[in-house]
Amino acid sequence: MMFRRSALVLTLATTLLLGAACSSEKPKPSTASAGAPGPTATTAAAGAVTGDLTVLAAASLTDSFNELGKAFEAAHPGTRVTFSYDASSTLATQADNGAPADLFASADQTNMKKVTDAGNAGDPKVFAHNKLAILVKKGNPKKILSLADFARPGVTFVLCAAEVPCGKYGAQALSKAAVKAQPKSLEANVKAVVTKVTSGEVDAGIGYVTDARAAAAGADGVTIDDRYNVVADYPMAVLKQSKNQNLAFAFLDYVLGPSAQSILAKYGFGPA
Numbered sequence: 001m002m003f004r005r006s007a008l009v010l011t012l013a014t015t016l017l018l019g020a021a022c023s024s025e026k027p028k029p030s031t032a033s034a035g036a037p038g039p040t041a042t043t044a045a046a047g048a049v050t051g052d053l054t055v056l057a058a059a060s061l062t063d064s065f066n067e068l069g070k071a072f073e074a075a076h077p078g079t080r081v082t083f084s085y086d087a088s089s090t091l092a093t094q095a096d097n098g099a100p101a102d103l104f105a106s107a108d109q110t111n112m113k114k115v116t117d118a119g120n121a122g123d124p125k126v127f128a129h130n131k132l133a134i135l136v137k138k139g140n141p142k143k144i145l146s147l148a149d150f151a152r153p154g155v156t157f158v159l160c161a162a163e164v165p166c167g168k169y170g171a172q173a174l175s176k177a178a179v180k181a182q183p184k185s186l187e188a189n190v191k192a193v194v195t196k197v198t199s200g201e202v203d204a205g206i207g208y209v210t211d212a213r214a215a216a217a218g219a220d221g222v223t224i225d226d227r228y229n230v231v232a233d234y235p236m237a238v239l240k241q242s243k244n245q246n247l248a249f250a251f252l253d254y255v256l257g258p259s260a261q262s263i264l265a266k267y268g269f270g271p272a
Contacts, residue, residue, distance in 0.1 A: 049250045050078040054100060056091040057083050058107035058234070059189040060130065060166070060207075063214050064267040065105070068260050072251060075259070079247060087164040087189040088112075095239055096120050102242035103251060105234065108165035112235045124235035127255045129270035132166075132173055132229050133212040134222035135197045135205045142203045144222060147177040150204065157204040158196045161186040166193065169230040170206035176228040194219065208232070210268040234269070 057065050062085050069081040084091070084101065092111040095104045096118050104121060106112040107130070115121045136144050142155055150157050160167030167186060174181070184202050187193045193205040198218035212221025236255060238248040254260050261271055 049076050049247055051080075051244045051247050053079065053081045053102050053244060053247050053251055055081065055083050055103045055105060055251070056095055056099065056101045056239075057085050057105040058088045058091070058165070059085045059191045060107055060210055061085070061105060061234070062191065064210070064264050064269065067267075068255065068263045071259060071263060072254050075254070076250065081251070085191075087160070089163040089165075090189075098241050100241065100243075101239055102244060102248040103236055103238055105236040105255075106165070107232055107234055108168070109233050109235060110168075111165065112237065115239075116237065120240045121237035122240075124237035125252060125256060125272075126233050126235045127252075127260075127272045128234040128264050129272075130208045130210055130232040130234065130268070131270075132169055132206055132224050132232075133209045134224060135194060135207050135212050135215060135219045136222055137197060137200060137203060138219055140220050140222070144204050146222070147174060147179050147224060147228060150174070151179050151181040155181075155204065156184045156202040157181070157206070158185050158187055158193050158202050159183045159206055160190055160193055161188060164189055165232060166190040166207060169232060172230050173206065173224060173228045177225075208268075213268045231270075 055065070065083050069083060072081055073079050088106040088108055088111040091104060092106065092114045095101065095115045104112065104115055105127070112124050116124060134144060134147070136142065142149070144155065149155060159170045162168060162171065185196070187196065190207045190211055193207050194211050194215050196202050197205045198215055209221070212219070236252055238245065238252060242248045256272055265271065
């Protein structure tokens with residue numbers, strides 16, 4: 001009888017000790033919750049793509065971006081894209097001064113660097129390339145076939161201003177070709193160069209391949225030898241002051257995608 005009572009007491013004590021040990025262990029997470037990832041930057045940035053967007057864009061992008069913007073709006077109902085076109089140098093200053101815009105698309109790396117170095121834009125992505133071309137009056141009455149013809153007596157031409165990408169590139173091309181000739185004027189942007197040629201004010205100007213294609217109704221394009229030509233990088237970045245970061249990043253992704261790249265190629269731009 002005593003043996004049975006002692007065994008019962010021992011069994012109850014063992015049970016109580018085991019229960020206390022189990023209750024002191026911390027609960028382990030389930031396999032599903034332990035393996036589930038937490039929120040990421042990508043997840044946070046994947047919000048609704050709606051609203052208005054303003055893009056500061058180099059003047060040489062005018063025709064292609066007008067079409068590209070409409071395509072983006074069609075692909076993303078509830079969005080509206082507005083473009084402000086000018087020389088990249090002018091736009092960089094505007095971006096650094098806090099202009100109400102969401103993205104900056106430059107025709108060169110130098111002016112983009114002004115904005116990123118000031119901390120006013122994120123990491124830029126190159127989305128297109130361009131090359132220089134000579135624009136001449138329709139029918140090319142002065143028979144301008146190369147940069148060397150700019151130095152001929154009686155030939156007048158214009159360049160973009162030195163701080164503007166097309167002006168910097170144009171000066172580099174003339175230097176490579178060892179052409180010593182003075183332009184009649186220095187223009188604020190490449191569209192002004194095109195206007196001077198198509199209006200007949202000058203015989204020629206240096207713009208981009210894309211400008212020669214766009215101005216085909218009023219001017220002819222003359223190819224610049226690759227030995228003297230310059231390839232322009234076109235980077236774009238989301239601005240710090242953007243009020244709609246989700247939409248801005250969505251537009252940047254779209255421009256790098258196949259649909260937008262096809263539109264840019266149609267206007268003569270090289271692929272990203």
